[in-house]
Amino acid sequence: MGTDFSVLGRALAVPARSEIVSLLMDGSRRPAGELAAAAGVSASTASEHLAVLVDAGLLVVESRGRQRFFRIAHTGVAAALEQLGALARPTPVHDYRRHREARDLASGRYCYDHLAGAVGVAIADAFVAQGVLDRFDDEFALAADATDRLDDLGIDLDAVRAHRRATVLACLDWTERRFHLAGALGQAVAARATELGWVRRRTGSRRGVEVTEAGRRGLAGEWGVALTEAGSGVGREG
Numbered sequence: 001m002g003t004d005f006s007v008l009g010r011a012l013a014v015p016a017r018s019e020i021v022s023l024l025m026d027g028s029r030r031p032a033g034e035l036a037a038a039a040g041v042s043a044s045t046a047s048e049h050l051a052v053l054v055d056a057g058l059l060v061v062e063s064r065g066r067q068r069f070f071r072i073a074h075t076g077v078a079a080a081l082e083q084l085g086a087l088a089r090p091t092p093v094h095d096y097r098r099h100r101e102a103r104d105l106a107s108g109r110y111c112y113d114h115l116a117g118a119v120g121v122a123i124a125d126a127f128v129a130q131g132v133l134d135r136f137d138d139e140f141a142l143a144a145d146a147t148d149r150l151d152d153l154g155i156d157l158d159a160v161r162a163h164r165r166a167t168v169l170a171c172l173d174w175t176e177r178r179f180h181l182a183g184a185l186g187q188a189v190a191a192r193a194t195e196l197g198w199v200r201r202r203t204g205s206r207r208g209v210e211v212t213e214a215g216r217r218g219l220a221g222e223w224g225v226a227l228t229e230a231g232s233g234v235g236r237e238g
Contacts, residue, residue: 011056016041017049020070021058025078026110026207029062029069075165078112079182085174104208106175108199114186115199116173118228119211123189124170124181126225133168133181140170140181153223155192160184193219 012018016039023038024030036046050070053059058081060073072078108119115123124140127133132149133140147157161167161184169183181189193199198215202208211219211227219225 007056008058011052011058014049016045017053020046020049020053021072021081023207024059024070024072025081025112027072027078027112029071031067031069035070072112075112075182079169079171082111082116082174083172086172086177101208104202104210108202108209108211109207110190110209111171111173111180111182113190114171114180114182115190115193115209116171116180117175117209119199119209120180120186121173121176121178122225122227123219123223124179126223127181130224135170135179138170138172138179140168140179142168142185153189153192154196155185155188157185160188163187 012021019039020035023035032046032050033043035050036043039046039049041049050059050061054061054070057073058077059070062069062071072081106117108115108117110116111120114120124133128135128140130149131143132146134143142157150157150160163184166183168181168185170179171182171186172178173180180186190199193215196215196218197212198218199209199211202210216227219227
């Protein structure tokens, strides 16, 4: 008995639905009207697309008063879509705005609730080099000395392990074609970097994040993360 991929294939086969899913890959919850505008379709057409995505199990809908908000169904869906992106062709870029957005997403972005792009991959590489993570082909595992090092980084491993999800996952990055850190630890790392003011959402970007000046110094000096010029995505303070 095989697996029927056709339902998922049909759900993602329409560019507007692909655009909706991509927008929600940052882990956000958004109303139908906002998703319709982003996909460039009418409200009624967006409603049809959203119904298909919900029926396919890719999205879930939550009601808040009279409004309905849509989000990626769960972390497993986000991880599968991120890895599927490594196989997909890039969206054609015909103008400067789209080119800049593509460049910014490659530099740094949220993949559901963890950091992806050049920034996310650089953090994963640093954690392997420092003995926080062990790498086995396409998997990460916590190293024996991970607890002390994570304490130094301000991350409580016991609290991370208390989550009802995998502690460590390797997520194939669709722009870098390498693995970034996902799972509960990936979420904790992203949250800590945000709390410190080292990364922030990029103004005018749907999913992109940028490393602040303080973040560039902190990631290099305190976390040992070597950022390339493309992966720094440094923005001005303030």
